[in-house]
Amino acid sequence: MDDEKPSERRRLSRERVLRAAVEVADTGGLGGLTIRSLARALDAKPMSVYYHVANKDEILDSIVDFVFSQIELPSADGDWRAEMRRRATSARNVLRRHRWAIGLMESRTTPGPATLQHHDAVIATLRAAGFSQELTAHAYALIDSYTYGFALQEAALPFEGPETVADVAVPIMEHFAAGNYPHLVGMATDYYLKPGYDFGDEFDFGLELILDGLARLLTSTS
Numbered sequence: 001m002d003d004e005k006p007s008e009r010r011r012l013s014r015e016r017v018l019r020a021a022v023e024v025a026d027t028g029g030l031g032g033l034t035i036r037s038l039a040r041a042l043d044a045k046p047m048s049v050y051y052h053v054a055n056k057d058e059i060l061d062s063i064v065d066f067v068f069s070q071i072e073l074p075s076a077d078g079d080w081r082a083e084m085r086r087r088a089t090s091a092r093n094v095l096r097r098h099r100w101a102i103g104l105m106e107s108r109t110t111p112g113p114a115t116l117q118h119h120d121a122v123i124a125t126l127r128a129a130g131f132s133q134e135l136t137a138h139a140y141a142l143i144d145s146y147t148y149g150f151a152l153q154e155a156a157l158p159f160e161g162p163e164t165v166a167d168v169a170v171p172i173m174e175h176f177a178a179g180n181y182p183h184l185v186g187m188a189t190d191y192y193l194k195p196g197y198d199f200g201d202e203f204d205f206g207l208e209l210i211l212d213g214l215a216r217l218l219t220s221t222s
Contacts, residue, residue: 012042012044012048012049012051012052013052014052014053016042017038017042017049017052017053017059018053018059018062018063018066019066020038020041020042021033021038021059021062021063022063022066022067022098023041024037024038024041025063025098025100025101026097026098026099026100029099029100030060030100030104033056033059034056035049035050035056038059060104060108061108061110061111061112062112063101064101064104064105064107064108064111064112064115065111065112065113065114065115066114067094067095067098067101067105068105068112068114068115068118069114070090070094071087071090071091071094071118072086072087072090073087073117073118073121074086074087074121074122074125075121075125076121076124076125076127076128077128078125080125080126080128080129080131081211081215083125084122084125084126084139084143084211085207085211087122088143088146088147088207089203089204089207091147091148091151092147092150092151092154092203095147095148095151095155096151096154096155099151099155102148102151102152102155103152105148106144122140123136123140126139126140129218130218130222131218132221135214135217135218135221138217139214142210142214143207143210146206146207146210147207150202150203150206154199154200154203157199161198162196162197162198162199165192165193165197165199166193169188169192169193170193173185173188173189
């Protein structure tokens with residue numbers, strides 16, 4: 001017999017359960033997201049959680065859709081380069097807040113409405129700019145591979161922000177034998193460790209190269 005209190009079930013909602021799931025994943029990663037950990041975060045019984053979501057797969061589908069809903073949608077009425085830049089920058093910023101989502105973004109086989117709306121908007125923007133279906137597929141895959149890949153690399157770095165680079169890099173370099181890895185040491189001391197360097201700035205540089213290349217392809221096929 002279900003021993004949960006009726007008041008407990010009433011005060012929960014699907015939206016509240018899913019927002020708690022995102023918070024649990026943000027704090028402890030996907031490995032820490034279980035029905036029990038979610039119930040603890042909600043101060044509820046596990047059966048109360050099951051009342052709103054059927055299983056963990058449904059939770060994953062829903063929180064991935066939540067992440068997609070936070071990414072700014074490009075507009076087919078705008079300049080395609082500006083729209084793709086804005087959307088990629090937004091995606092990177094969202095994934096910095098929800099690092100657990102990087103490997104899940106394209107993995108779900110039952111995508112939610114925000115996910116589908118997102119994909120439709122990207123395709124619409126590229127097609128409105130004159131991209132063929134083939135070039136749209138290439139552009140979409142290239143931009144996302146770069147954006148997700150950069151987000152993954154950024155999440156894996158052992159430092160947080162430019163002010164902590166030296167704290168990590170200098171002790172590592174102290175273990176190098178004299179004269180070993182001269183190019184690496186030179187790059188670090190003369191560039192990476194200089195005031196003002198921020199690995200995050202590399203994102204814009206790479207994204208502009210991609211957009212430049214796509215613009216040339218679009219011109220040559222028009």
